[in-house]
Amino acid sequence: MSATSSAAVAVELAVSARQVRRTFGEREVLRGIDLQFGRGEFVALLGRSGSGKSTFLRALAGLDGGVEGEIRVPKRRSVVFQDPRLLPWASVLDNVVLGLSGRGVSGRSANDKGRAMLAEVGLDGHEQDWPKTLSGGEAQRAALARALVRSPQLLLLDEPFGALDALTRVRMHALVQQLHARYRPAVLLVTHDVDEAVLLADRVLVLTDGVISLDVTVDVSSPRLRSDPAFIALRSQLLAELGVDESAEGHHPSTTTTENTPITTTGALQ
Numbered sequence: 001m002s003a004t005s006s007a008a009v010a011v012e013l014a015v016s017a018r019q020v021r022r023t024f025g026e027r028e029v030l031r032g033i034d035l036q037f038g039r040g041e042f043v044a045l046l047g048r049s050g051s052g053k054s055t056f057l058r059a060l061a062g063l064d065g066g067v068e069g070e071i072r073v074p075k076r077r078s079v080v081f082q083d084p085r086l087l088p089w090a091s092v093l094d095n096v097v098l099g100l101s102g103r104g105v106s107g108r109s110a111n112d113k114g115r116a117m118l119a120e121v122g123l124d125g126h127e128q129d130w131p132k133t134l135s136g137g138e139a140q141r142a143a144l145a146r147a148l149v150r151s152p153q154l155l156l157l158d159e160p161f162g163a164l165d166a167l168t169r170v171r172m173h174a175l176v177q178q179l180h181a182r183y184r185p186a187v188l189l190v191t192h193d194v195d196e197a198v199l200l201a202d203r204v205l206v207l208t209d210g211v212i213s214l215d216v217t218v219d220v221s222s223p224r225l226r227s228d229p230a231f232i233a234l235r236s237q238l239l240a241e242l243g244v245d246e247s248a249e250g251h252h253p254s255t256t257t258t259e260n261t262p263i264t265t266t267g268a269l270q
C-alpha cells in the first residue's frame with residue numbers, strides 16, 4: 001500500500017485504541033486493548049458480565065479519567081445506556097435538545113431538529129410529554145433521539161435494549177438499522193445478546209480476560225436470517241468463545257418462531 005493510501009485509511013478511522021488499560025485497586029480489568037474501526041462501521045462487543053465492556057465503552061466516551069493507553073475518538077460522540085436517563089423535570093423535547101444550544105445551535109433551530117428526530121424514532125406527538133409517562137421502549141427511543149440529534153460520528157450503545165421486552169427489542173433493532181443506514185455514525189454496541197450482535201453488526205468482538213480475544217467480520221447476507229447456516233455457524237463460534245455450552249444452556253435456535261426475532265442469550269451469559 002502506498003504512503004498516500006495508508007494516510008487516507010487513517011483519516012477514515014473513527015476509533016483507534018492502543019494498549020488501553022484500566023485497573024481498579026488490585027484488579028486489572030482492561031489489560032491492553034488494541035482496537036481500530038472505521039467511520040460508519042457497526043461493531044458489537046460481547047463478553048461475560050464483569051468482563052469490562054462498560055469500562056471500555058466509558059473509556060471511549062471519555063467518561064473515565066483513570067484509563068491508560070492511547071485513545072483517539074471523534075469529537076462528536078453520544079452514549080445510550082441501558083436505562084434512558086431522561087431528566088424527569090424536562091419535557092421529552094427538552095430532554096432531546098438539551099445541550100444543543102450550547103453547541104451554537106439556536107433555540108428555535110434546536111427545537112426543529114429535536115422534533116424531526118423525535119418523528120424519526122416514531123415519537124411525534126410526544127414532544128411535550130413528561131418522561132415518566134413514556135413506556136420503556138418509548139423512553140429508550142427518546143434516548144436514541146437525544147443521542148442522534150447531535151449528529152455523532154461515534155455512537156456508543158451500552159446494552160440499550162437490555163431492559164426491553166422481546167417484541168420492543170425487535171422493533172428497536174429495525175430502528176437502529178434504519179438510523180445507522182441514514183446517518184452512518186460509527187457504532188460500538190455492547191450487548192449480552194449474541195444474536196443481536198450478529199443481526200446488527202459488521203464486526204463482532206469478544207472481550208475475555210481484559211483483551212479482545214475474538215474479532216470477526218459478520219459475513220451473513222442480508223436480510224440476515226437466523227436460519228442461515230452462516231448465521232448459525234457464527235453464533236456457535238461466538239457462544240463457544242464466551243464459554244457457553246449451547247446444549248447445556250437450553251439454547252435451541254431451531255425452535256424459534258419468526259425470522260429475525262432475536263434469541264435472547266442474555267441468561268446464558270450472565
Ligand SMILES: Nc1ncnc2c1ncn2[C@@H]1O[C@H](COP(=O)(O)OP(=O)(O)OP(=O)(O)O)[C@@H](O)[C@H]1O
Pocket residue numbers: 024029047048049050051052053054055056
Ligand atoms: N468504578 C469502579 N470501581 C471499582 N471497580 C469497578 C468500577 N467500575 C467497574 N469496576 C469493575 O470492573 C469490572 C468490569 O466492570 P464492567 O462494568 O465494565 O463490566 P461489564 O462487562 O460491562 O459487565 P456487565 O455485562 O455486567 O454490564 C467489574 O468487576 C466491576 O466490578
Ligand SMILES: [Mg+2]
Pocket residue numbers: 053054055158
Ligand atoms: Mg456493562
